[in-house]
Amino acid sequence: MKIFNSYTNQLEDFKPIHKGIVNMYVCGPTVYNYIHIGNARPVIFFDTVRKFFEHIGYQVKYVSNFTDVDDKIITKAIELEQTEKEIAETFITAFLEDVHRVHSMTDYTAPRVTEYMDHIINYISELMTKGYAYQVDGDVYFRVTKMKDYGHLSNRKIDDLIVGSRIESNDKKENPLDFTLWKKTEIGITFDAPFGEGRPGWHTECVAMIDDVFGEKIDIHGGGSGLMFPHHENEIAQSIALNNHNIANYWMHNGLLNIDGEKMSKSEGRVLLVRDLTVDMNAFRLFTLSTHYRSPINFTDEVLASYEKEWDKIERIYKAVYLKLDLADMLYANAKVHPDLLKIYKDFLDAMKQDFNTPNAITALQDLTKMANQMHRSKTEDEVLLSVIKVFDDIFFVLGLQVDITPLSKEDKLLYANWNKARKEKDFDKADEYRATLIEKGILS
RNA sequence: GGUCCCGUAGCCAAGUGGCUAAGGCAAUGGACUGCAACUCCGUGAUCACCAGUUCGAAUCUGGUCGGGACCUCCA
Structure with missing residues (x-):
């Protein structure tokens, strides 16, 4: 199993901290709106990662947070004349619906900021005690310059960042790169802390949660590449400051999604929500996994249409083979292995083991589709056809594809x-x- | 201004030093077929361009052109 580690910038052998177990954390959404198809990419991809690990025998502990305290939520609450809690509840529910909609698992651990306020405050207090954070006028900032390795993940140098950064009006900070841990505020929901009324910055929640839920360094930390800087960089800074480790052995970042060659932009109205998708979700899932996760992916109607067609073809032969077996009362017989099928299954595993090369995994699925068609037309034994179904089922499980089918009456x-x-x-x-x-x-x- | 990524057939997309550059969609020829649908078989690229390194490069180095991202919230 090879994984490209963003932290070291190279392909590495995956070695779990605990034998047979994968502990992974993926940055979750700020719940102030419905998610768009770009948000769905990590939801789909990391779900596939999880399922693959499970398929090859690992027990996976998958954790992904809900940011339910944030400026954007407060703004939305004011706009809709609701409480922050109501806004958060609405969009947490909506998010889970969308996760389910794109065939991703919803049974993971999902801590919320509001449930972790004590941990977050403690975390910040400890950072202050150790001299990594300082308080100014009720705000608390992290002292970035104290971290020798700051910028390692995103491959940036502190000096370049300072030169490149636009001049901030905030002169409270010792250094423009210092980031907010706690923010004094009068608007919206606030929480009581030793350093004053306010609310946390969004960089502490993930580390505090990981610290609490796992209690140690984890195997995989994932998220979109847009989070690499500054969010993940800041998570690492805090964790090194407090726990002397960089949170995860493997950092994984998925590429962004564009529409018609351009970045999705709320301000320009170029946003497609997951719940507004009209295509078959299997087709959308295939589309999302048809490009390697680290590359950018471009959403166009034309490409999506080709995956609808592709899925139709896959589903058609699956159902045909299933029907044939059902009519012969062979659905629960003993499957017979076939060397060509074994090879396809192996190709699938090999592709996935190569840093989750889902495009090649899909190629294996297409090979299987073709073979299934050939076998279906020729005089293939039912026992072999049954193993066709079994290989399909395995691949479907990992890639999150679902065929709606039940035995005939x-x-x-x-x-x-x-x-x-x-x-x-x-x-x-x-x-x-x-x-x-x-x-x-x-x-x- | 700084940092970084990408450019493979009409479209999507693997491959990142070595057999005739995977696969899919589209197109086209054929087969199958009661009709329809489906399916199967065949057909296409010297890898943006230039120069280098090498016995050998799509794959490494330098340059040119083109596209994009980040440095501010962002999956």
Whole structure:
């Protein structure tokens, strides 16, 4: 298993801290709005990472937070004349619906900032005690210059950042790069802390949560590449300051998603929400995984349409093989391995083990689709066809693809038999009628 | 101004030093077929350009052109 580690900027062998267990944390959403398809990329990708680890036998502890205290939430609350809590609840629910919608698991641990206020405040207090943070007028800032290695993850130098940074009006900071740990504020929800009323900056929550939930360094920390700087850099700075480690052995960052070649932009109205997608989610999932996760991906109707077609083809043959087995009462028989199928399955695993090369994993799925079609047309034993289904099922599980199918009822089987009988007797009018019914019932396509 | 990424057939996309550059979509020829749908088989690129390193480069180095990101909240 190879993973590209953003921290070291190289491909590395994956070695879990605890044998057979993967502890991973993925930065979750700030819940002030419905998520767009760009937000869905990490949701889909890291879900696939999780499922792959589970498929090859790991026990995965997957944690992803909800940022339910934030300026954007407060702004929204004021705008809609609701409380921050109501806004957060609304969009947490909506988020989980969307996660489910894109076929990602929702059963992970999801700590919220509001539940972690004590931890966050303690964390900040400790940073102050150790001299890594300082207080000015009720605000608390992290002293970046005290971190020798600041900028390692995002490959930046402090000097370059200072030169490049635009002049800030905030002259409270010792250094313009220092980031906010606690913010004094009069607007919106506030919390009581030793350093005054206010609310936390958003860089402390993740480290505080990881510290509490896992209690040690974790295996994988993931998120979009847009978070690498400054968010993840700041997480690392705090963790090194307090715990003397950089949080995770492997840092993984997914590339961004563009629409028609341009970045999604709320201000320019170029945003597509997950809940506004009208395409089959399997097609969307294939689209999302069709480009390697570290590369940027471009959303266009044309490309999406090709994946709709692709999924249709995959689903069609899966259902056809399933139907054939169902009619032969072979769904629960013993599958027989076939060398070509084994090779495809191995290709799939190899692709995934190579830093989650989902494009090549999908190629294996396409190979399987072709082989399934060939076998379906030829006189292949049902036991082998059953293993076709099994390989499909494995790949579907990992990639998060779902075929809606159930075994036939007795009436359906009879209907199917009648259709065949009519065709054999060349009673095509009757046959077409039966076929129409079978299609209507979703048995044929 | 600083930092960084990318440019493979009409479209999407693997491959990152070595057999004839995967795969899919589209297109096109053929096969199968009661009709329709589906499916299967065949057909396409010297890898933006130039110069170098090397026995050998799409893959490494330098340059040119083109596209994009970040340095401020951002998946």
